[in-house]
Amino acid sequence: MNPLLEVSGVSVSFDGFRAINNLSFRIGRAELRAIIGPNGAGKTTFMDIVTGKTAPDSGSITWDGSRRSVFARSEARIAREGIGRKFQKPTVFEEQTVQENLLLALKADRRPLAVLRYRPFRQHLARIEELAGEVGLSNALQRRAGELSHGQKQWLEIGMLLAQEPRLLLVDEPAAGMTLEEREQTTAILVAAAKTRAVVVVEHDMDFVRRLNCRVTVLHEGAVLAEGSLDHVTADRAVIDVYLGR
């Protein structure tokens, strides 16, 4: 099957330093993928390239079957085409309730033609309840976001991104600072989200990656070092050497 996103032989240098070096990566339309790699491996830069924040020096990117010129698309346009990104720190409107946060996200729909599609509040409400259910916040709809736990804020932000119905969701270290229980729920949210879209999770925590139970891509020095199940990549000699610093 055609991948949703295919990155081929992409490189980018900063002041002569190759942060991404001939990197190739592909992900399917309904796939969960973990990206791991030591500090400085290029994980953030890779996500910056996919979201249009950083333009690669060379290589090609194919999105939904059509080739994206490396320079021609703005970050805003790429977001409209269906790529959502969750940064590590939760960013929600602390003074607003969970319901209001989700409503704002629905109203800020960045998909093409969304502004032409007027929806009465009733319809928004049904969608808000659905989204809250998807991220485990059904019982917190009337709570102020600022009162939520760290984990709940992360879920709310994931819900706000899901409101935009992204085809690819990039999530940076979702498990950081979470309790064990919160991690379990985060796993369930991401696994469910990846049933109908592509989800890429950048994560340092190996226990969390194991829970995701998905294909893993190991980055090192800006390129893919290994790919496969977590058991497969952690048994790989090159991966072991990189992680043990040999």
Ligand SMILES: Nc1ncnc2c1ncn2[C@@H]1O[C@H](COP(=O)(O)OP(=O)(O)OP(=O)(O)O)[C@@H](O)[C@H]1O
């Ligand atoms: N704007 C920039 N200017 C110069 N060097 C940069 C820039 N952005 C990234 N780099 C360098 O590129 C390399 C890859 O960085 P990147 O942040 O993508 O790695 P990472 O895998 O996300 O690391 P971490 O796990 O620590 O977040 C690093 O050596 C970093 O110092």
